[in-house]
Amino acid sequence: MSNIYFIGLGLSKRFLTNASIDAMRKSDVIYADVYTSISCDITEDLLRQLSGKDVIPGNRDVLENREKEIYKLLDTGKNVGVAVIGDPMIATTHVSLAVGARQRGHTVIVVPGMSVHCYMISKSLLSSYKFGKSVTVAFPALGKVDVTPYKVIKSNRDQGLHTMVYLDLKEGGVMTADLALKYLVQMEMEMKQNAISQEDLVIIGERLGCDDERIRSMTISSAINEKFGKPPHIIIIPARNLYDMELEGLRCLI
Numbered sequence: 001m002s003n004i005y006f007i008g009l010g011l012s013k014r015f016l017t018n019a020s021i022d023a024m025r026k027s028d029v030i031y032a033d034v035y036t037s038i039s040c041d042i043t044e045d046l047l048r049q050l051s052g053k054d055v056i057p058g059n060r061d062v063l064e065n066r067e068k069e070i071y072k073l074l075d076t077g078k079n080v081g082v083a084v085i086g087d088p089m090i091a092t093t094h095v096s097l098a099v100g101a102r103q104r105g106h107t108v109i110v111v112p113g114m115s116v117h118c119y120m121i122s123k124s125l126l127s128s129y130k131f132g133k134s135v136t137v138a139f140p141a142l143g144k145v146d147v148t149p150y151k152v153i154k155s156n157r158d159q160g161l162h163t164m165v166y167l168d169l170k171e172g173g174v175m176t177a178d179l180a181l182k183y184l185v186q187m188e189m190e191m192k193q194n195a196i197s198q199e200d201l202v203i204i205g206e207r208l209g210c211d212d213e214r215i216r217s218m219t220i221s222s223a224i225n226e227k228f229g230k231p232p233h234i235i236i237i238p239a240r241n242l243y244d245m246e247l248e249g250l251r252c253l254i
């Protein structure tokens with residue numbers, strides 16, 4: 001029986017924990033998840049230096065479609081680490097690998113990391129109790145824009161809840177906050193359910209956890225015309241019934 005460690009690396013070098021470094025050192029082989037998130041300064045080389053172990057770049061194909069390769073390592077007595085930017089189980093797809101390993105009799109150990117989800121809630125000063133379902137704005141597929149984010153925002157807003165909006169990451173393409181907001185405005189034009197208005201406030205986080213991070217609150221119309229810094233970016237679409245203290249909190253953002 002071997003161990004499979006799901007290791008949260010946090011958003012950047014300074015959020016690496018002793019627990020995450022220990023887990024990497026206990027692994028014989030480390031797969032670095034290089035497709036569910038990106039960091040400004042955590043690289044495969046850094047993971048190699050910190051762990052002294054083999055680090056294999058794990059894309060969607062390796063970690064989701066070729067799980068057998070990982071089970072085989074576990075079955076031959078190797079401990080495997082899956083190192084993930086942020087938290088390994090928040091807004092990622094690693095549960096099926098954990099379940100598969102457990103079903104084969106291996107031990108699943110999750111090492112939480114500082115997630116962009118918690119980081120953004122904390123930095124926004126909004127009430128953490130008022131977050132509804134999260135959603136991702138995806139690049140159009142075959143020219144069609146997926147309106148799921150619009151429906152989720154509408155449903156959250158109907159219940160007085162905020163929405164955390166992740167932005168699509170694709171090989172060779174990272175969605176920016178201004179583009180995602182343009183898609184949401186386009187969805188409003190199609191769906192006409194008053195879930196999004198150009199005058200609505202949004203909170204935008206850029207490069208969180210990095211030296212050049214910014215968290216700003218502005219209207220959707222100004223955000224669409226804004227030039228944002230390098231990705232990754234994330235957006236909160238707040239509820240329309242903000243508490244007075246939340247409104248005051250937003251004024252504290254730079």
Ligand SMILES: C[S@@+](CC[C@H](N)C(=O)[O-])C[C@H]1O[C@@H](n2cnc3c(N)ncnc32)[C@H](O)[C@@H]1O
Nearest residue numbers: 086087090091115116166167207208232233234
């Ligand atoms: C699918 S989520 C994965 C979250 C990760 N598992 C975690 O716990 O942090 C990835 C998305 O979160 C956002 N994101 C991740 N890191 C970020 C950062 N440092 N600054 C701003 N947005 C970030 C981007 O929209 C990115 O496409």
